[in-house]
């Protein structure tokens with residue numbers, strides 16, 4: 076039997092629509108869905124590998140339990156019973172402060188996980204909560220929280236209409252974009268140039284994105300905050316037109332004063348960007364009919380990450396480009412209701428035990444997870460859960476973390492693979508493959524360059540429990556209900572409380588209605604679909620359970636397999652802005668208090684050390700696609716890129732090996748000499764290093780590469796967000 080199903084690709088933030096042809100219960104072909112409202116047939120080499128991932132013999136189909144150091148298959152009942160028993164032992168002995176959880180990136184790419192994780196985290200009742208956010212975008216949440224009142228009020232560059240794009244520390248030709256959902260990002264960049272606009276890329280490396288841009292500005296790693304503030308400085312010396320957002324902006328004069336030390340001539344030496352180039356870019360930003368400034372990984376995973384993130388949006392604002400077409404605009408996903416003014420955003424409600432690092436968004440920095448596991452005392456983590464994460468490869472100083480995991484009393488990983496992290500787990504619980512689960516993107520519809528929604532049903536029935544049920548089961552255990560708690564009952568209670576909250580909220584479209592009636596209208600669907608339908612119908616485009624009959628519901632999305640396009644982003648600052656003052660706070664003290672540190676850094680003599688940065692590759696997705704043969708075949712990709720001058724000075728030769736050492740560790744890696752990388756900078760791609768014993772990744776372990784996070788230093792974090800510093804690591808390189 077032949078059939079075709081449509082599925083959102085969960086492998087990166089572009090969230091392309093896929094068309095999947097199935098014959099007799101096996102996948103015949105996967106290609107881009109040409110009718111998809113956002114991606115229109117675009118696909119990258121990873122998209123079609125959902126087939127290989129689904130069929131991968133190394134993908135776990137049953138739980139694994141570790142006995143005498145080796146994993147053996149187990150039944151779900153046995154696995155949950157063991158977890159419950161050990162959970163009770165540990166919490167009885169040490170209390171809940173001995174619990175910890177790390178949640179990784181794929182969680183935001185799966186409906187089940189976005190719905191199921193929060194209750195689990197809450198049920199654990201611990202402050203030891205870690206996620207990939209603090210090795211990624213936490214600075215953006217912090218700056219958005221303070222400037223726009225909500226950590227998810229993240230403006231995106233209006234790619235399809237902008238006349239000028241200044242892009243820093245992002246390489247969408249390989250990554251397909253991040254905090255800016257735009258399938259075929261490269262095509263959209265080309266379109267800017269085709270309509271007479273300009274693209275400028277700031278990166279220490281001449282990436283594919285930089286090479287295709289109108290202008291590449293090579294910057295010294297870690298110095299973007301000063302570069303951005305120099306732009307702000309120049310812009311605020313001239314006549315300032317704040318554009319349509321002007322009535323809602325507070326703090327321009329304060330920013331002008333704060334930016335005074337950052338005259339272009341004062342930052343040129345530090346950033347490596349000549350003063351005249353800074354003035355040129357500032358002039359162009361002001362003169363362009365519309366312009367957008369966009370910064371990503373290279374500006375967030377650095378010591379001044381939050382200052383960078385803040386300065387990007389300050390620049391968008393003072394050039395009059397905030398909340399206007401072609402500028403930086405706010406997406407508003409269909410499932411979101413009215414954003415209500417709450418308490419003001421803050422961080423530091425508690426501190427980490429060992430290093431005293433502040434809580435941010437209810438989390439502690441991933442960079443201090445090893446400290447919390449291997450430092451004895453009250454509150455030491457003894458029982459750790461990881462869900463869809465691989466911190467042994469993805470967090471700084473990961474050699475130490477790996478050892479620390481070995482000392483835990485108990486560890487559970489929810490993961491489809493026995494990989495570098497889950498090999499440490501006492502129990503591994505495998506979720507179904509992407510093709511065995513439905514999807515609506517609760518995360519990336521809120522970061523998209525157009526307003527849209529789409530839903531995809533599962534292509535195949537899962538052979539085990541779905542991941543929502545796995546997470547609910549763990550939630551039951553965390554609530555002390557043991558392994559026998561009925562997940563249906565727990566899910567029903569959660570849904571009921573959400574419905575009750577809505578009917579008793581006077582501002583809700585269903586205020587005063589009968590909760591039982593609303594539950595009935597959600598019909599007979601799997602739990603995640605019921606939660607989703609509730610959100611969609613109560614969202615700002617929703618049918619309000621009859622209040623707005625033309626509005627959105629899951630049924631309507633199901634009838635639109637290629638998604639629904641609601642059009643380009645609209646100005647909506649007044650809708651989303653929820654700061655206590657009701658204004659865009661351009662100069663929040665909580666952020667600007669970090670400026671003196673930057674002023675001091677400006678004056679320091681640059682060290683002679685080489686500095687290490689990372690890179691992403693089109694055929695990888697963080698640490699976990701290297702077990703797919705078609706994605707890893709070909710020449711070695713895990714190489715140290717180094718400039719010819721540096722290579723000659725050290726005596727390195729192409730194809731040879733180099734030893735790279737940092738404060739944190741040392742490794743040996745293949746050498747690639749290229750003038751695409753600035754002098755003084757070296758780059759190793761991240762996500763490799765599949766040579767650790769105990770994992771089960773036949774393909775990946777044949778081409779292991781090296782783990783660059785052996786070199787990154789967990790003591791270095793952006794103080795405002797706790798984000799790890801993963802770029803700009805001082806290293807020494809020698810022949811080796």
Ligand SMILES: Nc1nc2c(c(=O)[nH]1)N[C@H]1C(S)=C(S)[C@@H](COP(=O)(O)OP(=O)(O)OC[C@H]3O[C@@H](n4cnc5c(=O)[nH]c(N)nc54)[C@H](O)[C@@H]3O)O[C@H]1N2
Pocket residue numbers: 178179180181185207210211212372376462463464465466468469470489490491492494506542689690696697698699761783784787801
């Ligand atoms: N040096 C350096 N380090 C970095 C970065 C960098 O640029 N440089 N980037 C950082 C960034 S941006 C990120 S997001 C992090 C990522 O860090 P992590 O989230 O820790 O790592 P991933 O490689 O995304 O791990 C994904 C894991 O989830 C599993 N998985 C895949 N799909 C599913 C699923 O549906 N359910 C479950 N339960 N598991 C699933 C995979 O098998 C894999 O083990 O790494 C960060 N680390």
Ligand SMILES: Nc1nc2c(c(=O)[nH]1)N[C@H]1C(S)=C(S)[C@@H](COP(=O)(O)OP(=O)(O)OC[C@H]3O[C@@H](n4cnc5c(=O)[nH]c(N)nc54)[C@H](O)[C@@H]3O)O[C@H]1N2
Pocket residue numbers: 087088180211243244245246247249250251252253277278279280282294295296297298299371372373374377688689690691692693694695696697698762802803
């Ligand atoms: N193919 C592929 N796609 C992915 C991923 C993947 O692993 N592979 N991961 C996904 C994830 S989780 C994320 S978060 C996104 C990230 O998406 P991007 O932010 O586009 O990430 P990168 O491709 O790592 O690009 C970061 C760039 O920053 C540069 N850089 C490093 N240090 C500095 C600096 O100090 N200043 C400046 N200006 N630049 C610097 C690097 O040279 C690099 O070109 O990609 C997503 N998409």
Ligand code: SF4
Pocket residue numbers: 084085086087088089090091117118119120121122123251258
């Ligand atoms: S660009 Fe991203 S979402 Fe699109 S097919 Fe590739 S991995 Fe999937």
Ligand SMILES: [Mo]
Pocket residue numbers: 180211
């Ligand atoms: Mo990420």
